[in-house]
Amino acid sequence: MELPDNLKNQGYSIQNVTGQDLEEFKRIRRASFKQVIDLYNGGWLDQIQDIIGTDLFHRLQMNASFQKILKGDTTIGFLFYKEQPDQISEFTILMLQPDQNQEIIDYLIDWITGLSQITGKPVLLMVYQTDSMVRSYLKHGFKIYDTSRTHHLMSYNQENPAEFWDYKNRIYSGRNP
Secondary structure (H helix, E strand, O other): OOOOHHHHHOOEEEEEOOHHHHHHHHHHHHHHHHHHHHHHHOOOOHHHHHHHHHHHHHHHHHHOEEEEEEEOOEEEEEEEEEEOOOOEEEEEEEEOOHHHHHHHHHHHHHHHHHHHHHHOOOEEEEEEOOOOHHHHHHHOOOEEEEEOOOEEEEEEOOOOHHHOOOHHHHHHHOOOO
């Protein structure tokens, strides 16, 4: 992914994640999700979330496109997604102060929807209902096709979401139909 000049001129860059980014990933994940974990799951437990964050980091390194977003020399976020034969899943932008970085968020969402249009693969994602990113996804053409107690299941470039079998189990098990 190549950022446009207007974002580069503002100091933004994107780099592949390395093993040295683990602690920064866990810090930004905590900043992004602690409030909703507290709300929906009875509280952020550092020891448990450290295990979950470490496992997620290593799984993403092995099985997904996983990049860090920088402004200058400072990591301000992470982007990941998994391109599968029939869909693009697990698309997530974790961003510190997302309202202050809306221009890069818009670019990243436009980039993934462009990939969807080129490949003909829908983008499927889960986002906490109270996450401010919901508005950004909706603005860029994503639709909410299902809702759980905590999450919206959202899609882009998908005519009939019911045709996809058990999306949540598929993402977390790694199985293919």
